[in-house]
Amino acid sequence: MTGPVAPVAGGGALLLWITGLGTIAVAPLVPHLHHGLGTAAGEPLSGLQLFFSQGVILLVSVLAAGLVTRSVFQGAGAGARPPRTGQGLAWAAVAFAAGPVLSAAFGEHGALDATMAFAPLLFAALYLCPRRPFPEVLRQLRIILRCYVWGSLLSILVAPGWAFLLPAQGEGGRDFLGLGWGQFMGLAPNPNHLGPLMAAALLVEVTPVGRWRGRAIHAAAALLALTLTQSRTGWICAASVFFVHGAWGRTVLRRQLLTVFGGAAALMVLMAAPVQAALARLAADPMYGGFNGRTLAWRLAYDEFERNPLFGYGPTMFSPAHRLELFGTTDHWIGQAHSQVMQSLGASGLIGFAGLCLLVSSLVVQARRASAHTSGLSTALVTLLIVACTTEAPLRALGGLSAAVLLLTVVWCVLLHGTPFATSATQEPSDVP
Template identity: 30%
Template sequence: MMRKKAGTGMLHWIFPAMIFLAALEMFLSGRDLSQQYLQLLQTGESTRHPLMTIAQRSVSVLLLVASVEQIANHFALRRPTPSATLLIAFVLYWVCTVASPALFGANPLIGHEYMYSLFVGVAACLVGPAEWQRILRSARDALFLLMLAGVLVAPFKPGLVMDVYYSQGLIPGLPRFGGLTAHPVTQGMLAQVALLVLWCMPYQRRWLQRAAWVLGLAVLYLAQSKTAWASFIACALLLLAVRGGPRLWRRMSDPRQGGFGVLVLLGLVVGVAGLATWVLVGDAFGRASELADTREAAQLMSLTGRDRIWVIAVEEWQRNPVFGYGLTLFDSAYRAAINLPHATHAHNQFLDDLARSGAIGASALVIYAAVLFGLALRGARASGGLSLALFLAVALRSVSEVPLSLKGYGTELVTHLLLITTLAAASAQRRTEPRPQAMRYGVA
């Protein structure tokens, strides 16, 4: 029996498949994005298009086949596990946040849809550098095609992809672009991830690379998600530091280029002096006090009402401290009972795991996050900074969303899996790099 070579599997197809399924569901939903809040008031389950049943079953089969093939191929080739720590931490996190509340939560519920994330996640933990390159290209192309499809649909069905009555943006009257995603915030997050991947995996054709940057930045701006804007700026600065920091430091420490180091330090001094002048002379604290009294500041302090949802999540954990409420928390019936139709989850990764899976799930989240951060830091050089950028994007989004949720598969799982594959590939790459020999006194 012929063995398959590494990097020839089907795992890279799961990213376009999940993105296509989410886009198809939005396209067939016939929604009006400007009336999304009123649609959430409906307590009953919405009717799905018959085509979605066929499409979802097909994608589910593809996910299982691609994952099983990846796992079987890994053992058939007797390849070393890129990071046993990552694999163990992921399985532990799935067991504590999915299996445990499904079996032992206050409202237990067992379903086959909870198994897909386990198989796909384990397969992602076994990805090598060659497979990672194909995965990045596949995810990059799918994300930009998703944005392009939303833009092309806009002239024909504007209400489907834009909130034309949005009035809280920087430019009054500018519609908010949600594209073929569930929400403009989701579109902003996916645009951010697409740009980060494009940065590290650029197109070879220059015109295509420039067009992709224009499309991605335009969609990121029109999504009008301030969280996505701030996150992209932070991730971009981190990528610049990782990819250009060593070269910058070498230039600053080179005695032959002393003028460059003096110029950089002078710029820092001017920046700090300018900030101090604004604080002391420009009455920065007085302006901040005036801003705190505005309606926008009140929404910011409450994170647009998310503080109420957080209180409910904590109360559910107090009633079920060990195994939590269960995976059905914040379903349509629960949202109707608490009169918060927009509360599809706890809007915070830690509180969501705490309420759904209790102290066991929250503890597993802390361990899993620590492992992800450690591996992202160690794999920063091997991944060109993408490991740290993706981790930072997920960490920032975890403040108000649930990007690490493993209940099912969808657009949120795309970023999570990209992070896992990047960490696995970086760990595998580090295994092949020659380790520096230890220096001993008197021996070179």
């Protein structure tokens, strides 16, 4: 049986490599956000840039389709189906993906778009491939995330004006650190996209599985990138994991010590004059009382849900056409509901919300099953993802290669390859941490 299974397993590794490195290669072409314009700045891709971006996405799609097709034909043969875990999670993901499709097909706005098939196809291929030893998958994820981390930090030297969210002339920008640099975006189009991904990269580095040289340096680089984002979403994600979940240490003493030292460090930061000045500006800002304007996005999304409780507005909610209808201009800062719950309710109605609840529940269950074997990484990553869903909508706009797709790919692979049952049939005892 190992004969026909091995090529597919290798195909799964290849798919992960192409997805991760392809995301990094395409990232510099993606327009970045800047103050003074509510949407991503820059002209649409054209020429060689468009050809390269579409070529990478097509390569991922073709490889994923080939792996899905081969796995289906192998499964039809007697005794050819490899052992898999996470079937409940896979069906929950199908239910979640069905929400936008049904909303687009039967709702009042929007039609089915070919890009909607990209994420289901990618994650189906990663699921259908045979499981590999968790240390092997973790090593691959570490290399991919290190490339993203160091590529982002390199952009500071190569293109600092592009790498930071700089305030427009006459406008104040967020500057908690007092450096005058603005918010760090790196290879991501938005600081709030980079923050959770850098928190995930930090978690992957500090997980005590495998022995790789330079882990402290790479962890420090991820922490530096996370800090420079000045993204409250990213910071809250990291704080939720390290101070609530406790994935950094397995003993009560280590958790207590880290809590004490972390609290002391936080007090020292709050005593810094630039931080106090930034907090004072926030307190005086009328948007601060509305969660930096997010309450407006929440209300608008909920209004669409009330208009069509079953299907919502459709996947094109807060698209340029919808923003023009709401605000009279397409250049408005609201491009999403800034909450995955409100995004699902407003865009897909009760059908989308039911799929979201099922997916989150399955993520938690699968994370708990894999927690011991992954040294807490699975539960830490799911905690991070759930926290990110409170102020952002990371499960939307997955029609191509992006920071959100890479983050979900990391979570998906850790959950699928990190369960004891998944590795017991293929992993030698010496590989188990």
